[in-house]
Amino acid sequence: MLALLKLIQSIIKTLHSDGTPGQVAAGIAIGSVLGLTPLMNLHNLVVFSLVVVLNVSFGGAMLGWAMFVPAGFLLDPVFHAVGVELLQAPSLRPLWTTWTNTPLIPYTSFNNTVVLGSFVGWIVLAVPIFFAARYGVARYRATVGERVRRSRLYKAVTASQAYNWYRMFRPS
Amino acid sequence: MRMKIFRWKAIGPLFLFLTIIAVLVVIFAEPVARDTTEEASTELLGTQVDVAKLDLRPRQSSVDLRGLQIADPFSLKRNLLEADQIRLKLNPQALAEKKLVIERLSLNGMRFGTARKTPARPVSGDGFAPKTLQSVRQWTEQFDVPLLSLTPIDTIRQLALDPTQLTTIREAQALVARTDSTRKALDQGFQQLAIRETLDSANGLVQRLSASDPKKLGLDGTRKAIESVRQTLRELDAAKKRLEGLERSTRTGVQLLSRGTQLLDRARQKDFAFAKSLLKLPSFSAPDIGSAFFGKVSIERFKEALYWAELAQKYMPPGLLPRPTPGPQRLRAAGHTVEFPKENEFPRFLLEQGLLGFTIGGTSAVQGAYSATVRGLTSTPTLYGRPTLITASRRAAASGIAAIDVDAVIDHVGTRTRDSASARLRGIELPSFAIPGLPFRVEPGRGSSSLDFSMKGGGAQLFGRWGVSSRRVNWAVDTTGRSMNDIERLVWRVVSGLSDLEVVAELSGSVSSPKLSVSSNLDKAIAQRLQAVMGEEVAKAERLVRAKVDSLVSDKVEPVKRQIAAVQAEASQRVQVEKQRLDQVEQQLQSELKRLTGGLVPGIELPEIKL
Numbered sequence: 001m002l003a004l005l006k007l008i009q010s011i012i013k014t015l016h017s018d019g020t021p022g023q024v025a026a027g028i029a030i031g032s033v034l035g036l037t038p039l040m041n042l043h044n045l046v047v048f049s050l051v052v053v054l055n056v057s058f059g060g061a062m063l064g065w066a067m068f069v070p071a072g073f074l075l076d077p078v079f080h081a082v083g084v085e086l087l088q089a090p091s092l093r094p095l096w097t098t099w100t101n102t103p104l105i106p107y108t109s110f111n112n113t114v115v116l117g118s119f120v121g122w123i124v125l126a127v128p129i130f131f132a133a134r135y136g137v138a139r140y141r142a143t144v145g146e147r148v149r150r151s152r153l154y155k156a157v158t159a160s161q162a163y164n165w166y167r168m169f170r171p172s
Numbered sequence: 173m174r175m176k177i178f179r180w181k182a183i184g185p186l187f188l189f190l191t192i193i194a195v196l197v198v199i200f201a202e203p204v205a206r207d208t209t210e211e212a213s214t215e216l217l218g219t220q221v222d223v224a225k226l227d228l229r230p231r232q233s234s235v236d237l238r239g240l241q242i243a244d245p246f247s248l249k250r251n252l253l254e255a256d257q258i259r260l261k262l263n264p265q266a267l268a269e270k271k272l273v274i275e276r277l278s279l280n281g282m283r284f285g286t287a288r289k290t291p292a293r294p295v296s297g298d299g300f301a302p303k304t305l306q307s308v309r310q311w312t313e314q315f316d317v318p319l320l321s322l323t324p325i326d327t328i329r330q331l332a333l334d335p336t337q338l339t340t341i342r343e344a345q346a347l348v349a350r351t352d353s354t355r356k357a358l359d360q361g362f363q364q365l366a367i368r369e370t371l372d373s374a375n376g377l378v379q380r381l382s383a384s385d386p387k388k389l390g391l392d393g394t395r396k397a398i399e400s401v402r403q404t405l406r407e408l409d410a411a412k413k414r415l416e417g418l419e420r421s422t423r424t425g426v427q428l429l430s431r432g433t434q435l436l437d438r439a440r441q442k443d444f445a446f447a448k449s450l451l452k453l454p455s456f457s458a459p460d461i462g463s464a465f466f467g468k469v470s471i472e473r474f475k476e477a478l479y480w481a482e483l484a485q486k487y488m489p490p491g492l493l494p495r496p497t498p499g500p501q502r503l504r505a506a507g508h509t510v511e512f513p514k515e516n517e518f519p520r521f522l523l524e525q526g527l528l529g530f531t532i533g534g535t536s537a538v539q540g541a542y543s544a545t546v547r548g549l550t551s552t553p554t555l556y557g558r559p560t561l562i563t564a565s566r567r568a569a570a571s572g573i574a575a576i577d578v579d580a581v582i583d584h585v586g587t588r589t590r591d592s593a594s595a596r597l598r599g600i601e602l603p604s605f606a607i608p609g610l611p612f613r614v615e616p617g618r619g620s621s622s623l624d625f626s627m628k629g630g631g632a633q634l635f636g637r638w639g640v641s642s643r644r645v646n647w648a649v650d651t652t653g654r655s656m657n658d659i660e661r662l663v664w665r666v667v668s669g670l671s672d673l674e675v676v677a678e679l680s681g682s683v684s685s686p687k688l689s690v691s692s693n694l695d696k697a698i699a700q701r702l703q704a705v706m707g708e709e710v711a712k713a714e715r716l717v718r719a720k721v722d723s724l725v726s727d728k729v730e731p732v733k734r735q736i737a738a739v740q741a742e743a744s745q746r747v748q749v750e751k752q753r754l755d756q757v758e759q760q761l762q763s764e765l766k767r768l769t770g771g772l773v774p775g776i777e778l779p780e781i782k783l
Contacts, residue, residue, distance in 0.1 A: 038504045045193075052186045055179045076505035087510045093494065097512040106270035112499045114507030 019057045021141070025134035027051065027060025028067070029126045035068030036075070036125075037118040042107040064129070076114055079121055083113030086120065202226050209237070216487065218301025218479075219245035219252070220292035233264045243292030244285075245305055246476055251288055256281025266518040273518050277526035277546070299498075300486050308479045312471050315688050318455065319609035320464035322659040333447055333720055340439040340725040344732050347432040351735050354425040358743050361418045367750050370411045374404050374757040381764040394768055401765045408758050415750055422743045429736045436729055440721065447717045453710050458695035462675075466690050469605045470677030474636045477625040478683070481591045485630055488553050488560070490584045511552075519552035528564070542566040542576065549582075559583035562593075576600075592626035602642060610660065611651050616673055617644040627683070634686055636679030645673040659706065666701050667694060 019027075033047050051061040072079075086092060099105045109115045148154055206226035213221035224239025237258040244252040257280045266273035295302050335341050377400055386394055455461065489495060492513045499506035511520055526546035544564035550556045564578040580593035602616035619642025626635045647668045649656070656664060674693045681687040 038502060040502070049186055049190075052182045052189070053178055055176050073504065076507075080505055080507045083507060087494070087496075087508075093512065096494070096510070097514045100512040101269060101514050101517040103265075103268035109509070111512065112507050112509045113496075114499065114505050117507075 019060070021134045021137040023055065024057040024060040024063075024137045025130045025132075026054075027057035027062075028064035028133040029130040030054070030056060031061030031064030032068040032126070032129055033119070033122045034061075034065040035070075036072045036079075036122045038072075038109075038112075038115055041109050041115060042104070043110075043119065060133070064133075072118060075118070075121065079117030080113045081117065082120055083115070083117030086116055087111065087113060202228055205235075213242075214295055215297075215299050216301060217242065217245070217483070218295050218299065218305050219243045220248075220295065233262050233267070235260045235262065241288070243288065245295075245301075245479065246472075248292040248294060249288055251286045252284070254283045254286050255279045263518070266522075269518060271518045272521045274523045275525070277523055277528075279526070279528040282528055282542075301483060304479060304482045304486070308475055308482065311478065311683070311686075312475050315467065315471055315686070317467035317471070317608075317688075318460055318464050320455070320461060320607075320663075322610065322657065322663060333450070333724060335724050337446070338439075338443045338721070338725060339446075340436055340443050340721075341728050343432070343436050343439045344725070344728040347429070347436065347732050348735065350432060351429055351732065351739055354429060355739050355742075357425065358422055358739070358746075361421065362746060362750075365411065365414050365418060365750070367411050367415065367754070370407050371753055371757055374408060374761060377401065377404050378757065378760045378764060381768070386768050398765065398768055401761055401768070405758065405761055405765075408754055408761070412751070412754055415747065415754070419747045422747065426736075426740045426743060429739065433733055433736060436732070440725060440729070443721050443725065444718055447721050448714060451713055451717060453713055458699045459689065459691065461698050462690040462692050462695040463688070464609070465607050465694060466675045466677060466692055467688060468608050470638050470675075470679075470690055471688065473623055473638045473677075474625065474679050474688075477593065477623065477636065478627070478634075481625070481627045482631075484582050484584070484591055485589065485627075487551060488582060488584045490554055490587050490589055492552070492554050513552045513555050515555065517555070519550045519555045521549075521551040522556060523547075523549040544578070553582070553584035554586075557585060559585060588629055590626065590628050592624075594622070594624045596620070596622045602640060604648075606650075610663070611649055611654075611656065612664065612667065613648040613650060614673070615646040615648060616640060616642040617646060619643065619673070625679075631683030634679060634682055636677075638675075638677045638679075640673065640675040642673045643671065645671055659702070662701060662705055663698055666698050670694060670697065 030047060030051055034044055037044065051058060087096060096111060099110060110119070203226075205228065206223050209226060210221050210223050220241075220243040222239070222241040223237050225237070227236040227238075229236065237260070238256065240253070240255040240258055241251050242253045244250050259276075259278045260274050261276040263273035263275050295305075381397060381401070384397070386397075389397060455464075492515065494510050494512050496508040496510045499509045513519060523546060526544075526549070528544040528546065542564060543566070544562070547561045548556050548558050549560045549562075553560070560580075560582040562578070562580040562582075564576065566576045576595075576597050578593070578595045581590070583590040598620040599618060600621065602619050602621055604613055604615040606613045619640065621641075622637070622639045624635070624637040627633070647664075647670075649664060649668075670693070672693060675690070676692070677688065677690040679686055679688055
């Protein structure tokens with residue numbers, strides 16, 4: 001429950017004041033990989049570390065994750081088809097063979113059709129997600145953002161002590 | 173202000189987060205690994221696998237398993253294998269590549285065929301192993317193992333035979349329809365030949381020419397007359413060819429009908445067998461008796477061998493081509509995981525050497541310590557380059573048991589796979605089994621048993637031989653709920669007097685079309701006794717069956733045969749008649765042609781007519 005509360009706090013705060021629209025959009029774009037690809041894989045640990053270390057919006061990344069989980073489920077058949085095509089492509093077979101026999105890389109499960117297809121899908125979608133999110137955040141702040149900021153709910157949420165912990169990851 | 177790329181102050185919390193993950197891994201790795209091992213093994217083998225405890229020993233790169241139980245997929249109340257302790261020495265380099273290479277496996281306290289405290293869960297789902305188990309069960313159903321019927325002859329005097337059940341009648345009806353359509357086709361063929369028109373035109377020409385004098389026709393008239401003759405001869409030639417074509421197709425149609433009559437004879441034999449089966453007459457054929465007594469129990473042995481051979485085919489495929497397997501079960505779609513084997517690299521799974529020590533407890537002659545070795549068990553045999561070898565043996569000169577020898581070779585290195593296994597057990601307590609359809613039970617006691625099984629080319633060639641030999645056989649009779657009839661008592665007297673048992677069951681053919689033959693030392697003895705006592709009665713019953721079937725099918729079959737003969741005769745006769753008419757008119761035309769050209773008119777070439 002606390003985690004959920006913190007997530008809501010971070011998302012709301014993100015949309016209003018944490019970082020520039022570009023930082024929020026970068027967070028959303030990077031975080032979307034957590035939602036688009038199956039979570040329990042090594043590459044997602046790397047992605048999460050990047051979200052923490054890079055000066056992007058952490059809340060944005062969480063928002064991206066939450067937003068793209070349903071998309072990931074819905075697009076699984078497409079990802080599978082893409083993965084099958086890539087893993088069966090004769091020209092790419094030497095690459096996959098090398099990666100299969102390289103330490104640690106197999107733990108990313110790149111040789112799974114859904115994992116590979118969804119990761120490639122994310123690479124393709126990352127830039128459009130970034131620009132769409134940047135435009136969306138900017139428009140939000142310029143239109144309804146100020147009214148939301150003045151609302152009691154917003155004040156209640158941001159006043160919570162739990163939010164303070166999150167501030168450590170706020171983009172500077 | 174220049175924006176910073178890195179958030180250095182988050183390094184500490186990230187490190188903390190990773191540390192927490194590492195701690196969680198350390199805490200939960202063993203139970204998770206245990207559950208995963210149970211789950212994956214159950215899925216792979218198609219039978220419940222339990223592991224009581226799993227200890228990870230990272231420093232020795234080894235894993236200790238305790239209390240391993242593998243349920244028998246064919247008997248859920250017992251374990252196929254039980255082991256107290258298993259130590260797996262893993263190759264760390266392979267582990268870094270997400271591959272399981274077991275350099276050394278040692279099993280201690282291994283037992284076979286132990287009773288389970290709770291019955292195993294049947295494995296269901298779309299996995300390969302459950303499907304194989306199901307298909308192997310279906311495979312056993314294709315064997316036509318007869319039951320030895322020992323119904324008294326007195327009770328079978330009345331034979332109620334429904335004509336609709338007889339194949340001959342159905343075949344005869346179908347043949348009538350085919351005969352009608354052949355006759356229609358014949359009529360249509362003659363009509364399409366248009367021979368009458370050709371003959372009328374030719375006869376007209378003959379009449380016109382015979383009435384004319386060549387000297388009066390003049391040069392041009394003679395030339396035109398000769399051209400008309402040549403044209404008509406060509407038409408006659410074409411008509412003859414059409415007639416020959418019709419003759420050929422008619423012959424084919426008639427041959428098919430003749431074959432149909434042969435099928436009718438065969439169907440009648442089948443109906444005799446069917447009617448005989450309704451009477452449940454006992455068979456005096458020794459192979460039938462062998463199959464009836466020991467066919468079912470033999471198939472059970474081969475079924476188990478086939479199941480494991482099929483799993484080996486699936487999990488140990490030859491070649492180095494990428495191979496997709498179903499991905500891991502998760503909330504998201506599983507997809508397929510594709511393996512990319514590479515020469516001189518580790519396969520996904522390899523058991524380099526397994527040393528197995530096991531004991532058979534109790535006070536039986538087989539109790540004691542055994543040893544077994546497994547070498548080169550791998551998911552990519554081509555990469556390993558050598559066949560998998562499994563051996564198990566025990567030598568105990570002092571005990572009642574002479575030896576147990578088990579050898580298996582799984583050769584999937586090349587494209588033509590060969591799996592073979594042989595087991596020889598001597599001096600063991602053989603399990604008792606019931607005789608299907610009869611209230612008898614065999615208790616072979618202590619004896620020897622052997623099983624040889626081989627499968628080549630993924631099931632294209634199958635060979636199996638199961639043998640049981642015992643000198644101290646006991647026979648038990650179970651008459652709960654009913655008493656034995658006279659024939660059963662007779663057979664009982666034969667079998668109960670025998671203390672020796674020699675059974676040999678042989679499997680051949682292919683997986684898709686297997687053949688089973690079973691023989692035993694009982695077959696002849698029982699067959700001779702039954703023949704002596706019931707031979708005359710059974711022969712009389714068989715005559716009755718034959719007469720009954722004949723009476724039902726004769727009035728359907730004979731008219732069809734007559735009809736076919738009539739069609740055959742009619743077709744032949746019509747063709748001959750038409751041929752003769754064509755020949756006749758052709759001869760007339762030829763003579764008219766001779767007459768016309770008798771004056772040797774210059775410039776007129778005689779036509780070359782090939783008929």
